Amino acid sequence: MGEVTVRVNQKPYTVGCADGQEGRVQELARKFDEHVEMVVSDVGAIGEVRLFLMAALLMIDEMQDLRAQLDEANSVNARMNAGAHEMERKAAFAIADAAARLERLMEA
Numbered sequence: 001m002g003e004v005t006v007r008v009n010q011k012p013y014t015v016g017c018a019d020g021q022e023g024r025v026q027e028l029a030r031k032f033d034e035h036v037e038m039v040v041s042d043v044g045a046i047g048e049v050r051l052f053l054m055a056a057l058l059m060i061d062e063m064q065d066l067r068a069q070l071d072e073a074n075s076v077n078a079r080m081n082a083g084a085h086e087m088e089r090k091a092a093f094a095i096a097d098a099a100a101r102l103e104r105l106m107e108a
Contacts, residue, residue, distance in 0.1 A: 001016050001018065002017045002021060003016050003017070003022075004022040004026055006029030006030075009033065009037075009048065013029075031059075032055060035055035035056075038055070038058065039054045039055050039058065
């Protein structure tokens with residue numbers, strides 16, 4: 001098991017992680033620290049636990065917004081795929097119909 005020291009709110013914290021994930025944990029901690037800094041700049045020093053809680057809530061709020069955007073994009077994509085499938089079906093029907101007409105014209 002790996003171990004990495006990260007800095008959040010200008011304090012070092014040592015955390016465990018899977019071997020090879022140290023860089024990822026440091027990046028996640030850096031992003032969390034950015035949110036902590038935003039809270040500090042908005043409301044000041046309010047105690048570490050409340051500060052971390054507010055930063056976590058901000059991150060979860062952003063995550064839910066992104067999930068909603070992803071759900072909407074997936075919905076739009078599904079509708080576009082369904083429309084494309086319908087267009088392909090109609091095109092195939094039109095091609096088959098045109099081929100049948102050509103065959104009738106060539107028989108005449």
